Amino acid sequence: MIIRRYVPDDLDGLIALFHASVRRIAIKDYTEAQVKAWAPDDPDRERWTVRRASRPTWVAEIDGALAGFTDLEPDGHVDMMFVHPDHQGRGVAGALLRQVEAEAARLGLGRLFTEASITARPFFERKGFRMIAPQTVSVRGQDMVNYRMEKLLR
Numbered sequence: 001m002i003i004r005r006y007v008p009d010d011l012d013g014l015i016a017l018f019h020a021s022v023r024r025i026a027i028k029d030y031t032e033a034q035v036k037a038w039a040p041d042d043p044d045r046e047r048w049t050v051r052r053a054s055r056p057t058w059v060a061e062i063d064g065a066l067a068g069f070t071d072l073e074p075d076g077h078v079d080m081m082f083v084h085p086d087h088q089g090r091g092v093a094g095a096l097l098r099q100v101e102a103e104a105a106r107l108g109l110g111r112l113f114t115e116a117s118i119t120a121r122p123f124f125e126r127k128g129f130r131m132i133a134p135q136t137v138s139v140r141g142q143d144m145v146n147y148r149m150e151k152l153l154r
């Protein structure tokens with residue numbers, strides 16, 4: 001597995017990975033209507049392009065194929081953490097988070113925070129995040145529960 005910086009040519013692969021991860025993995029914890037709202041069949045490519053360009057994003061590659069991705073906003077917010085269904089449970093997210101933590105240390109950030117899905121909460125807990133509070137968010141008309149979580153870095 002290699003971890004490298006996202007490049008714009010990765011965009012379609014990233015969107016496809018996100019779609020598969022939500023539809024096939026997060027479906028364990030959310031309804032079909034919820035995952036369809038979260039990862040719609042007609043993604044807003046322009047919005048994805050702008051968001052990826054606005055913050056560092058890292059991808060994990062296994063045998064040349066995208067296996068996962070994550071990002072880090074300047075305030076310590078980890079917006080995305082998604083692993084392909086074929087590569088679950090093999091340390092891909094752990095490796096991506098190590099990259100995020102290395103960058104956070106370089107930037108002198110004191111804290112990482114995220115809104116973890118029900119599916120991702122055990123992963124983030126395992127990696128030292130604590131749950132601040134559950135919350136309900138509305139995504140394209142669907143109410144969904146996730147967890148505000150944080151990890152203090154110093």
Ligand SMILES: CC(C)(COP(=O)(O)OP(=O)(O)OC[C@H]1O[C@@H](n2cnc3c(N)ncnc32)[C@H](O)[C@@H]1OP(=O)(O)O)[C@@H](O)C(=O)NCCC(=O)NCCS
Nearest residue numbers: 025083088089090091092093094116117119120122123126
């Ligand atoms: C959550 C997710 C990113 C985890 O990715 P992953 O690559 O399978 O996680 P890893 O293999 O790196 O796991 C790292 C550690 O977390 C633990 N862990 C991961 N998922 C877990 C779970 N569901 N329950 C318990 N422990 C879990 C692993 O056991 C591992 O522990 P270790 O470091 O002691 O070996 C992945 O399941 C996913 O893509 N989920 C669907 C999309 C999603 O909901 N993303 C989050 C949006 S906020």
